[in-house]
Amino acid sequence: ALIVNVMRGGPGLGTIQPSQADYFQATKGGGHGDYKLITLAPWSVQEMADFVGLGFDLAFKYRTPAIILADGIVGQMMEKVQLPPQRKRRTDEELSKECPWAITGKQSSRKRNIMTTLELDPAVMETINIRLQKKYELIDENEVMFEEYHTSDADYLIVAFGSIARIALKAIEDLREQGIKIGLLRPITLWPFPKNRILELSNQVKGILCVEINAGQMIEDVRLSCHDRVPVYHFGRLGGIVPNPQEIIDSFYNNFPQH
Known part of the structure; x- marks a missing residue:
């Protein structure tokens, strides 16, 4: 099975505004037993399209459900998309x-x-x-998948998934113009989580900021990955509010004062 969840603000009925508050539901449970869901987190409309085929391939390969965990920004966004060729129907x-x-x-x-x-x-x-x-x-x-930006010389790291990672990338570019060496790691698979790479980067950086549109959920996996080697802080907005790049920059300076 392939499940698609486009997260929106809550709890309860909520709104149509974006959220990332279903991270725990997708990666930590939501059902009975010691099971895991392959969880794909798109940050663009192109990936929303691409991950359908990928999700079914992984589900068939391992005979386990996969989920596309998108958010309301990607779910309502209009972008150019190149659709893959239609697959031949199996007899x-x-x-x-x-x-x-x-x-x-x-x-x-x-x-x-x-x-x-x-x-x-x-x-x-x-x-x-x-x-x-x-x-x-x-x-x-x-099957671990992730992307990195500006991590080779990074003194600090932002970890973000889905559409907020695009906003975080803009904040990183602005911070680099201000002389801060900071990079981005974007998990594409929320499970399996890129814990080994985050552990490697925790030996390099002075601190990590998790940016999510929730009260702090993925940050637990980041902290577990780091083994408490560096301080890890969270920044997010709730109820469907999407932070802008300046808010992320302000949170970085609040958590990591520059002397």
């Missing part, structure tokens, strides 16, 4: 060969597929869970 025979596990109806060529995790024996249920955890470890090893 029933091709689908049976590529996905022998799929629910495609009873066929004479194979036994019926029954999709269930129901096991009343705890020992059997544990075996199923261990198999799934090994799959999640494989995804964590192979």
Whole structure:
């Protein structure tokens, strides 16, 4: 399955204004069991289009749900998009060969597929869970995606995902004009999270600012990735308000006073 969630302000019914407050829901739970969702965070309309095919490919490859976690800015934005070529529709025979596990109806060529995790024996249920955890470890090893800007000489780092990362990049360009060596790491997969790269950068920088349109959610993963090696601060707006680059710059100076 591929799920698309365009986040908006809340809690409750909320508004149509942007938010990133569903990070926990997508990456930390939202359902029953020790499961993970492959979570893709687009920052452009082009990525919204591209991630549909990517999301389905990953879901089929690992037989696990994937989610596109967008926000209201990307969801309502108009930009030029180059659509990928239309994919050839699989025939029933091709689908049976590529996905022998799929629910495609009873066929004479194979036994019926029954999709269930129901096991009343705890020992059997544990075996199923261990198999799934090994799959999640494989995804964590192979499918981490992120982008970096101006990190080679950075003394400070901003971590941001989705559309707010574009606003943060403008703030970074302005800060560099003011003599501050600062870079951006944009997680593209919120799970699997780019924890190893953030750990590497924490050995280089003096501090990290997480910019999110929420009360502070991804910052928990950033702090876990850093192992408390550098101070990590959060800046965000709530209720659907989108910060501008100057607000991010002000937050940087408030958290990291320059002497």
